[in-house]
Amino acid sequence: MTELFPHGLPFMKMHGAGNDFVVIDSRGRGAVVTAALARAVGDRNRGVGFDQLAEIRDSAEADFALDFWNSDGSRAGACGNATRCVSDYMMGQLARDAVELVTQRGRLLARRLPDGRVSVNMGHPQRDWQEIPLAAPQDTAHLPLPGTPVAVGMGNPHCVFFVADAEAVDLPAEGPVYEHHALFPERTNVEFASLLGPDRLRMRVWERGAGITLACGSGACATAVAAAERGLTGRKVEIVVDGGMLEIDWRDDGVWMAGPVARVFDGILRPDFLSGLL
Numbered sequence: 001m002t003e004l005f006p007h008g009l010p011f012m013k014m015h016g017a018g019n020d021f022v023v024i025d026s027r028g029r030g031a032v033v034t035a036a037l038a039r040a041v042g043d044r045n046r047g048v049g050f051d052q053l054a055e056i057r058d059s060a061e062a063d064f065a066l067d068f069w070n071s072d073g074s075r076a077g078a079c080g081n082a083t084r085c086v087s088d089y090m091m092g093q094l095a096r097d098a099v100e101l102v103t104q105r106g107r108l109l110a111r112r113l114p115d116g117r118v119s120v121n122m123g124h125p126q127r128d129w130q131e132i133p134l135a136a137p138q139d140t141a142h143l144p145l146p147g148t149p150v151a152v153g154m155g156n157p158h159c160v161f162f163v164a165d166a167e168a169v170d171l172p173a174e175g176p177v178y179e180h181h182a183l184f185p186e187r188t189n190v191e192f193a194s195l196l197g198p199d200r201l202r203m204r205v206w207e208r209g210a211g212i213t214l215a216c217g218s219g220a221c222a223t224a225v226a227a228a229e230r231g232l233t234g235r236k237v238e239i240v241v242d243g244g245m246l247e248i249d250w251r252d253d254g255v256w257m258a259g260p261v262a263r264v265f266d267g268i269l270r271p272d273f274l275s276g277l278l
């Protein structure tokens with residue numbers, strides 16, 4: 001398939017609060033990303049490097065469709081920060097301040113705010129064990145694990161721990177234990193959160209398929225839902241992540257997330273690099 005790209009494959013590099021993405025716009029030609037391509041481009045030494053790769057596709061039911069890969073080549077059903085970044089780009093393309101997109105999760109709405117941040121409705125949280133999914137019926141609000149975390153689905157699985165001090169958690173040691181725990185047949189993203197003040201949380205994340213990232217939008221949504229359910233906060237919270245701040249508002253129509261977006265550079269993956277990957 002490399003012959004389709006004799007001049008290489010253009011991409012954009014973006015980030016939302018430091019959660020970084022390679023974005024490939026495949027509108028008008030069909031999807032091209034494979035797991036092998038995602039792994040190769042995701043290599044921070046031999047490729048470009050990203051937390052997630054997002055591919056934009058044509059959609060009959062919305063302005064565009066979006067697919068996500070982790071840097072280990074696995075697929076992700078949701079990625080809040082990439083959704084915000086790509087929506088900002090598509091709003092520019094379509095000269096609008098709102099767009100509708102389709103992900104594995106279904107239809108999502110994104111809007112540009114007056115201050116330049118982008119807000120997306122990530123949909124309703126999934127609270128049923130089968131939707132998350134868990135391996136067996138469990139009370140998703142109180143998982144039988146040390147620290148009694150909360151399982152929340154946002155189109156992808158999350159395991160949210162509330163701890164006294166999120167800074168003190170040994171993420172590289174703790175994260176993989178729960179990412180690969182038998183309770184989660186499709187693995188899980190893992191969040192550690194602590195209360196900083198009224199409706200303000202600190203959150204650190206170990207992402208499924210990507211490891212430590214500076215922000216995780218769906219993880220911030222899951223953490224806000226879990227905190228509200230536990231009575232720790234109201235439904236509108238600020239979440240301080242390593243790369244900045246995300247604002248979550250759990251409304252009747254879904255969980256809205258607002259935060260910064262940035263398009264850093266555009267580049268071209270060279271035909272010799274692509275050889276054998278498409």
Ligand SMILES: N[C@H](CCC[C@H](N)C(=O)O)C(=O)O
Nearest residue numbers: 076079080081156216217218
């Ligand atoms: N960083 C993303 C989440 C990626 C999720 C991915 N790691 C998975 O579910 O496998 C976000 O902003 O929501």
